[in-house]
Amino acid sequence: MKELGFETKAVRLQSQQTHQKEHSVPLYLTSSFTFDDAAEGAAIFAGEAEGNLYSRFSNPNTDEFASKIAALEGVESAVATASGMNAIFTTFAAHLKAGDHVISAQAIFGNSTYILNTILPQWGIECTFVDAREPEQWEKAVRPNTKLLYLETPTNPTLDLIDLEFVGNICKANDIIYVVDNCFATPYLQRPAEFGADIVIHSATKWIDGQGRVLGGVIAGKKALVDTCYGFIRRTGPSMSPFNAWVLSKSLETLAVRMDRHCSNALAFATFLESHPAVERVIYPGLQSHPQYELAQKQMSAGGGMVSCVVTGGLEQARNILNGLNIFSLTANLGDARSIATHPASTTHSKTPKDVREAVGIEDGLLRFSLGLETVEDLIEDFSQAAK
Ligand SMILES: Cc1ncc(COP(=O)(O)O)c(C=O)c1O
DSSP states (O other): OOOOOHHHHHHHOOOOOOTTOOSSOOOOOOSBOOOSSHHHHHHHHTTSSOOOOBTTTOOHHHHHHHHHHHHHHTOSEEEEESSHHHHHHHHHHHHOOTTOEEEEESSSOHHHHHIIIIIHHHTTOEEEEEOTTOTHHHHHHOOTTEEEEEEESSOTTTOOOOOHHHHHHHHHHTTOEEEEEOTTTHHHHOOGGGGTOSEEEEETTTTTTOSSOOOOEEEEEOHHHHHHHHHHHHHHOOBOOHHHHHHHHHHHHTHHHHHHHHHHHHHHHHHHHHTOTTEEEEEOTTSTTSTTHHHHHHHOSSOOSEEEEEETTHHHHHHHHHHHOSSSEEOSOOSOSSOEEEOGGGTTTTTSOHHHHHHTTOOTTEEEEEOOSSOHHHHHHHHHHHTO
8 A cells, every 4th residue: 555645644643543433532641551350461561462551651642642753754663751851861871871972963952962961971971072064073983882873953053954864874884873853853844764863853842742832752763772762761750641642643633734834934034034134144944045955955855944043233133133023932942833032142052151152153143033833924024123
């Protein structure tokens, strides 16, 4: 049978109907499950029979969400976690041991840097950080004990791209577990497993929820690797709640149409910013002016919902523009139906020393926008009146 399309999978892959014949999947708000008899309980516990035991281990809602993500990412298996950070931490904790070495892109989410820089060294695990703009550094960073390589693309907030296939080949040649945080792109725009990723991680809190309601994370990839993460989650407890899984599974049904609009709004907004006198530089992977436009065309199906720009007047002008916005929300989140404006240098990256920040392109005049689902002309007008 012909493989189902992305949207069909996102809408139609769901838990089995109950005897009520409901059309929309119900919420299984239960911490444990019963057995027909003692023998069934023993068989499920022993792994000899299928069935739910306890919602830290499995639940129809979390299983439905995880299996939809696996199908959408085109991988064998997935497991859901309470947040994106849990997905990242679990992946490291489940696969690494003292004496192992990790290679990571330098430009990753701040809390991921904290895990690699502060927590893992306490357990004898070292990390080398690579500047994504210097691809030759990936190979140079490989050591005999390198176990895992970690990156995000597009990067936050500078929207640089990393060549997924290029890095994937290095991982394959050196038997390194290749892990990609695909949060910024979503499986609708980019499927890292097609370029060799062994594990794909999401903060489902962002575009996957898409309406700023719940936290969630997911680890998707090769079955043996996901199983190791599942064993860790089952015993240590960062499982996704059934309610959050139910919300996120519903959200996936609209991911494709939402992302189409986020992307078209972002492209229109970025195109407008390019000709605005208050803007020195616009960064958007869907614009031909992006230095890696060709790579974006290769590994993403559209430029995504995030746009960054550097304003001409530095910190003062960046703050004035933020203060003048009426529609954009001022918050450090992203991936919402509501458009969001952020000043990374004074919020998400305020703890990074100024020289390090500037070296990776996070200037004082950099603004980051998460384009929502409002009428794009209104968003353009909002920026215009704020930047007057
Ligand atoms: C790229 C990326 N990965 C992971 C996370 C962490 O996700 P969560 O907030 O769901 O723990 C974030 C959060 O902002 C993020 O932007």
